[in-house]
Amino acid sequence: MIRFSNVSKRYPGGHEALSDVSFHLGPGELAFLTGHSGAGKSTLLKLIALLERPTRGQVLINGQNLGKVGRRRIPYVRRNVGIIFQDHRLLFDRTVFDNVALPLIIAGYRHQEIGRRVRAALDKVGLLGKEKVFPITLSGGEQQRVGIARAVVNKPPLLLADEPTGNLDPELSGEIMGLFEQFNQVGVTVLIASHDLALIQRLRHRIVALKNGRLVADGIPQAQPA
Amino acid sequence: MSREPKTADAGRAGVRDAASAPRRGLGSRLAVYGLRHLQVFFYTLGQLWRTPFATLMTAAVIGIALALPAGLQVLLNNAQRLSQGWDGATQISLFMKNGVSEERARDTAGRLRARSDIASVEFISKEEALEEFRRLSGFGDALKALDANPLPSVIVVHPALGATAGVDATRELLKRLRALPEVDIAQLDMQWVKRLYAIMDIVRRGVNVLGLLLGLAVILVVGNTIRLAIQNRRDEIVIIKLIGGTDAFIRRPFLYTGFWYGLFGSLIAYFLVSGSLLVLSDPVRRLAGLYGSHFRLSSLDGDVTLALLGGGILLGLLGSWVAVGRHLRAIEPT
Numbered sequence: 001m002i003r004f005s006n007v008s009k010r011y012p013g014g015h016e017a018l019s020d021v022s023f024h025l026g027p028g029e030l031a032f033l034t035g036h037s038g039a040g041k042s043t044l045l046k047l048i049a050l051l052e053r054p055t056r057g058q059v060l061i062n063g064q065n066l067g068k069v070g071r072r073r074i075p076y077v078r079r080n081v082g083i084i085f086q087d088h089r090l091l092f093d094r095t096v097f098d099n100v101a102l103p104l105i106i107a108g109y110r111h112q113e114i115g116r117r118v119r120a121a122l123d124k125v126g127l128l129g130k131e132k133v134f135p136i137t138l139s140g141g142e143q144q145r146v147g148i149a150r151a152v153v154n155k156p157p158l159l160l161a162d163e164p165t166g167n168l169d170p171e172l173s174g175e176i177m178g179l180f181e182q183f184n185q186v187g188v189t190v191l192i193a194s195h196d197l198a199l200i201q202r203l204r205h206r207i208v209a210l211k212n213g214r215l216v217a218d219g220i221p222q223a224q225p226a
Numbered sequence: 227m228s229r230e231p232k233t234a235d236a237g238r239a240g241v242r243d244a245a246s247a248p249r250r251g252l253g254s255r256l257a258v259y260g261l262r263h264l265q266v267f268f269y270t271l272g273q274l275w276r277t278p279f280a281t282l283m284t285a286a287v288i289g290i291a292l293a294l295p296a297g298l299q300v301l302l303n304n305a306q307r308l309s310q311g312w313d314g315a316t317q318i319s320l321f322m323k324n325g326v327s328e329e330r331a332r333d334t335a336g337r338l339r340a341r342s343d344i345a346s347v348e349f350i351s352k353e354e355a356l357e358e359f360r361r362l363s364g365f366g367d368a369l370k371a372l373d374a375n376p377l378p379s380v381i382v383v384h385p386a387l388g389a390t391a392g393v394d395a396t397r398e399l400l401k402r403l404r405a406l407p408e409v410d411i412a413q414l415d416m417q418w419v420k421r422l423y424a425i426m427d428i429v430r431r432g433v434n435v436l437g438l439l440l441g442l443a444v445i446l447v448v449g450n451t452i453r454l455a456i457q458n459r460r461d462e463i464v465i466i467k468l469i470g471g472t473d474a475f476i477r478r479p480f481l482y483t484g485f486w487y488g489l490f491g492s493l494i495a496y497f498l499v500s501g502s503l504l505v506l507s508d509p510v511r512r513l514a515g516l517y518g519s520h521f522r523l524s525s526l527d528g529d530v531t532l533a534l535l536g537g538g539i540l541l542g543l544l545g546s547w548v549a550v551g552r553h554l555r556a557i558e559p560t
Contacts, residue, residue: 046560049468051468051558051559051560072472072473075467075470075471075472075473075475076470076472077470078467078468078469078470079469079470083468083469089461089464089465089468090465091461091462091465102465102466102469103469103470105262106466106469106470106471106472106475107470108255108258108259108262109258110258111261150469151469
């Protein structure tokens with residue numbers, strides 16, 4: 001689903017955010033991307049979402065070489081990737097329903113279909129009763145759930161999350177991660193950038209670790225002796 | 227054209243759900259496309275409605291800018307309509323030679339009256355001419371010093387020419403009248419009409435130039451308003467780009483906003499112009515009455531109204547198009 005081949009990214013000014021990174025995430029896999037701030041997690045996600053272009057190397061998503069995607073095709077690639085942001089990036093002048101419906105409106109779904117899918121997505125994240133509410137009145141955890149509902153509402157095969165639990169307490173973080181596991185169980189490929197090592201080691205999924213832009217570890221953590 | 231063959235479509239029902247874009251036939255897609263435009267159409271109207279004061283201010287500026295050239299155009303059309311009749315009012319004055327007797331002059335007038343290319347003939351005898359001159363010139367006493375009447379008798383000829391006949395026919399008639407043995411001078415009294423037309427030509431060109439400049443101003447006003455709207459909604463644009471909104475999708479509401487500004491502006495211009503004409507109509511009627519004319523100031527006719535509305539909408543769209551083209555691409559998610 002995601003294949004990085006010798007990818008490097010150097011920003012103008014000389015800072016090399018990623019150096020020669022190669023890894024592969026198969027369809028239906030769930031993996032965590034970890035590392036300290038500045039290790040290159042965000043840059044890696046931005047390359048997948050076509051927010052940045054690699055300086056060297058190749059990024060393939062679902063068999064499609066992103067290097068060959070022209071500017072005008074970028075929106076259509078992004079529709080196949082659900083992105084969840086640490087700061088939620090919701091529209092505060094629109095209701096929860098309208099926020100979640102936005103990807104469907106962009107893709108040109110019919111009115112009835114939009115209503116059905118939005119309610120299904122909100123149901124999945126446990127916010128079915130809050131359709132008509134404005135996001136500003138919701139708690140941080142609820143806002144993040146709205147963001148997740150928006151990311152999954154058009155059923156993309158790939159989910160990216162950038163520090164989705166960054167501002168949440170451990171209990172809420174656990175619930176959010178549980179949601180991602182649920183989506184993964186129905187076949188969605190999930191890549192979550194997080195520095196919450198305590199949480200993600202408990203979850204026993206594949207962990208891809210970056211340090212100073214290099215890939216330093218890739219594997220499933222062993223059970224710790226009790 | 228549908229991207230998937232129909233048979234495959236039915237078999238793929240299970241896979242379909244996971245696909246990002248809904249698969250549909252052409253007719254259905256067109257319907258959705260139209261529906262989406264309709265949604266944006268009303269959505270943008272609602273947005274403007276929520277900030278009535280700001281919207282009204284912008285629309286009023288556009289309205290005034292459009293009302294000026296439109297109003298002048300209407301006045302020009304009125305002036306043209308008024309002066310159209312004056313072409314027919316062309317008259318030719320025939321001054322008789324000194325030796326021509328009163329009776330012979332009357333005879334000539336009678337003969338001319340019978341001609342088919344002459345509508346009417348007025349005969350002014352020497353005495354009448356003198357009387358009129360005495361009355362109008364104020365030189366009455368000086369004239370008494372003369373022992374003989376120095377004025378010739380005059381035949382005033384109104385050619386039987388429609389407004390369409392034009393200058394050539396009049397000139398031809400003038401040549402023939404000048405050739406009459408009794409006639410000393412034949413004078414075509416049309417110079418002032420020509421001068422008026424020349425002035426009106428200049429004014430018309432001036433109005434066109436003014437209209438061009440004010441049209442440009444409308445584009446700039448709308449462009450600047452849309453530029454501010456784009457800046458205000460920067461976050462929204464970034465988010466829409468992040469979740470796969472195309473440039474066209476992002477552009478659409480701003481273009482419709484420009485459309486609304488153009489429409490509202492030209493409606494305001496319409497009411498400004500027709501209101502001003504209403505205010506002017508009474509005094510104009512009174513003035514015309516003093517000249518013995520039944521002239522009425524005509525208001526905006528269908529053509530001008532259509533041109534005003536269409537022009538306003540076009541300028542609004544153009545202004546927003548310019549702003550969107552310049553500023554939207556600069557906003558990219560990071």
